[in-house]
Amino acid sequence: MTADMESYALLIAASMNAGTVLAIAALGLLINERAGIVNLGAEGMMLVAAIAGFATAVHTGSDVLGFLAGMVAGGLMAAAFGLLVIWLNTNQYAAGLALSLFGTGFSAFVGIGYTQEKLGPRPHFDLPFLADLPWVGGAFFRQHPIVYLAIALTAALAWFLYRSRPGLVLRAVGESPESAHALGYPVRRIRLAAVVAGGALCGLAGAYVSVIYTPLWVEGMIAGKGWIALALTTFATWRPARVLLGAYLFGFVTMLQFHLQGQGVQVASQFLSMLPYLATIVVLVLISSNASFIRANMPASLGKPFFPGS
């Protein structure tokens, strides 16, 4: 096998790793949005989760506790957001933006003492037998467990949304909260649960960044991944499998720019870093150009407040 082939395997592995962060956060946001809530606070939640996860991992020495702390932090932030937009009917977009800005500043503030901290040696994971396979081993089977978790999560979420009764209820709440309410479902509580689950997954993604992906804490280290995750849900037309594939695609684009440079090909990294957003706008245009396409894909009550009894 040539060194070139090997480098492609590693490119795939690195793309999956980069895409995993986006996938987990975007799957979380997908749950929100399927229930009709848009949470623009992803970036802020991920940042706060990143510092919470990093600090916990530093103090306890346990990555798993770090991930849990990140999920709790993300979940709490999302819960606060949920109370604001679901019960107080605050504008979702304004509250989400505020959450993002707040998270950016707050994480920087509580993280001041952690910029010099380090985590111990980072673990290596090789799947037995599979990791030793030529080429495919390097490409797919030497990843952190979270990478596989993201795939499992995608499958679980797809099953949940389309094959389970609670998933049907969740979608109903996002499509027509009035009807769900009339049928006796607690719309607000379901929405809150969806928002908290979304926040927890964004939190997991944030903690993965600071504990495994780039094991350190610096201000603003999520560096726009939260926004890409938000764009991704739209890009994927709110389908779990497409979210995962889209995340890998965006991860691939990220890694490709460096890979090409290493090969001596000159690319403007600035151009590549705008691609995810450009792709999202294209998808948005494609969706909105066709009314039936909107109906088929977009949760009908996305972003709209719900007033029970009205």
Next chain:
Amino acid sequence: MSMTSKRSTLLKLTGFAALAATAALAGCSKKEEPAAAAPEPASAPMAAKPEPLKVAFAYVGPVGDGGWTFAHDNARKALEKEFGDKIVTSFVEKVPEAADAERVFRDMASQGNKLIFGTTFGYMEPMLKAAADLKDVKFEHATGYKQAENMRTYDSRTYEGAYMAGVIAGKVSKSGTLGVVGSIPIPEVIRNINSFTLGAQSSNPKVKVKVVWVNEWFNPPKETEAAQSLINGGADVLMQNTDSSAVLQTAEKNGKFGFGWDSDMTAYGPKAHLASAVINWGPYYIKAVGDALGGKWAGNQHAWWGVKEGAIDIVSIADSVPADAKEAVAKVKAGLKDGSFVIWKGPLLGQDGKEILKKDEVADDKFLSGINFYVKGVEGKVPSGK
């Protein structure tokens, strides 16, 4: 998670409070540290003690970056130690390289600072503007090239550290491929990449250097991704001209080798760390403050300090570095110190094999500050600017 619940209560209170707090937190954080200046007891006779000189620093990154800004802040602390209560220092971190910097400089001046250091290239124009108005304030600008009556520039010969690191890298690399994560393709950085390559070639003439640019000074996830792609491409010793420790940490994670840059980064990658090429701004800062206190300060000057003046060093060389590499580095260092060794000296070939410096021709500082090409051994193309 008390901190998180604290913030969520706040958010619940009012969205506006959250926004306001964010604006405050997201902005520059500011700290003033009087240099152990004990307040004068009221009963003591008022000695004719001169007012302490107020010295302010504008930093581009957070003090905690562990690299560039951290090195500047260490030098600020060295100043306080050196001059005690004769000076009061303060700093503003994360000052963006844009027009906003000018406001920060004016703000510093209005608070009585008489000597202001701006520690990144991008402050050049804003500082020049502020200096034109604030004639009674002395400005010191790092890495720039524009001066004024009350503004002068200083820089460090970071390429000397890059060369010494290269000497080690050339010896340690087994694959014969080295990787450099470049920040922004300006002459300073290109010069460092070239010098690193020249150093590596001095210990292994066949060595190749791959470069990946991230177009930022400080973005750890991006630095990580760039470092990973270099390793994927076969590089087994990495160097960086970015400001964080992410590249070294990526090398550590992959069982490869790397260097500390600007500050000693041993602790970030105990196994991967070969040495740290550090900048010690202390000697220059002490000279600058000494000049200002002694009335000898003059503008329109440029200081470019290196190993000779104690501004550049290679430290914490790992035990795993072969003895002959250590010896070679020590020789280079001694040569740079007494002037008997010059890095940029012919014969020197460009990437395309064309001769750039003839045999025994020595590059002057003007040549060095305009380098926009790769030397032979560096792969890829210099990203074309505007």
